[in-house]
Amino acid sequence: MAWYPGITDSEVNLFNAIDKPYFYEGARALLGKSAAAFIDDYKFSISPATDDRPYYFNFFKWESLAEILSLQRRAGFSLIELGYLVLVFTLIQALLVSVLLVLLPLRFVPRENNAPDRPYIAAVMLYFVLIGLALLFVEIAFIQRFILFLGDPVYAVAAVLCGFLVFSGLGSFTAPFVRRCCRINPVVLAVTGITIVILASLWLHPLVFQALAIQTTAIKLIASVALIAPLAFFMGMPFPIALNSVSERAGWLLPWAWSVNGFASLMSAIVATLIAVHFGFTSVMLLAVLFYSLAALVFALNLTKQVHSDSVNASS
Structure with missing residues (x-):
C-alpha cells in the first residue's frame, strides 16, 4: 500500500521494501499542494497527458540525460524509454x-x-x-x-x-x-x-x-x-x-x-x-x-x- 486517506508513515514500505518509501512520498506530493513543484523537480516527465499533448509514454527530460547515459551498463537501463x-x-x-x-x-x-x-x-x-x-x-x-x-x-x-x-x-x-x-x-x-x-x-x-x-x-x-x-x-x-x-x-x-x-x-x-x-x-x-x-x-x-x-x- 502506497497511499490512502489517513495513512501513516509506519504503514508503508513494509513488504517489498526499498531504501525509502518513494511511492508513498510521491503519492503524497502529487495529492498535496506541492504537486506542481514535485512534477517539475522529478527526474522524468510525469505531467499528465492531454488531447493536445497525447504523449503519455514520453518520460524524457533533457536535465536527466547525463544520468541516464551513466546507467547504460546497468540492468535498469533497458527499462528507460529512449523513444x-x-x-x-x-x-x-x-x-x-x-x-x-x-x-x-x-x-x-x-x-x-x-x-x-x-x-x-x-x-x-x-x-x-x-x-x-x-x-x-x-x-x-x-x-x-x-x-x-x-x-x-x-x-x-x-x-x-x-x-x-x-x-x-x-x-x-x-x-x-x-x-x-x-x-x-x-x-x-x-x-x-x-x-x-x-x-x-x-x-x-x-x-x-x-x-x-x-x-x-x-x-x-x-x-x-x-x-x-x-x-x-x-x-x-x-x-x-x-x-x-x-x-x-x-x-x-x-x-x-x-x-x-x-x-x-x-x-x-x-x-x-x-x-x-x-x-x-x-x-x-x-x-x-x-x-x-x-x-x-x-x-x-x-x-x-x-x-x-x-x-x-x-x-x-
Whole structure:
C-alpha cells in the first residue's frame, strides 16, 4: 500500500521494501499542494497527458540525460524509454541525408550571368523554407486532431491527406487567376485566409467534434474533409504564386526553391513532433501561422516587384 486517506508513515514500505518509501512520498506530493513543484523537480516527465499533448509514454527530460547515459551498463537501463532520443537522432540523420542528397547537388546548378543580388536569393530560400515548414506543421497537427474525432489513425491520415491534397490542388489551380486579378498581394491574401481558418479551427473543431461524436464514420469523414477544405485551399496558393514570380525573374533559382522546400518539408514532420511533445499541437499550429506570416512578409518586401508589373500590364 502506497497511499490512502489517513495513512501513516509506519504503514508503508513494509513488504517489498526499498531504501525509502518513494511511492508513498510521491503519492503524497502529487495529492498535496506541492504537486506542481514535485512534477517539475522529478527526474522524468510525469505531467499528465492531454488531447493536445497525447504523449503519455514520453518520460524524457533533457536535465536527466547525463544520468541516464551513466546507467547504460546497468540492468535498469533497458527499462528507460529512449523513444524521444531516437526521434532526435532521426532528425539529425534526416538533416545530414538531406544536405547530402538535396542541397549539395544544387551547387552544380548552372547560374545565369545576370543573376539577381544575394538579398533576393536569400529571400527566395527563406520564403520556401518557411512555407515548407508551415505546411507540414499544419498537416501533422490536423492528423492528430482528427484521430481524436475519427477514432482511428488510418481514417485520420486518409481524411487529412485526401482533404489537403485535393483542395490545396484546387488552391494551386486558382492561384494564377488570383495573382493576375487581385489588387491585394496574393500571398498576403492567402496567408490571411490561412491565419483566419487556423485560429477559427482552434475554437470550432472541438464544438464540431462534440456535436458529431455519435455519428457514423461516413458522416465524420465527410465532416472532416469539409473542415479541412477551406484551409487546404488557401495553403495551396503561396507555393505556386512565389514559384511563378521567381521563374520570371531568375529561372535558374527554381531548382533551389523546390529543393529547399522539400528539405524543409522533410525536417518539419520531425520538428513538429518534437515541439508537440513539449508544448502541444496547438503550439505547432500557432508556429505554422507565424511561419506563414513571415513568408508573406518576405514575399511582400522582396518578391513582389515582378508580380506588380504583371498586374499593371494585365490591367493595361
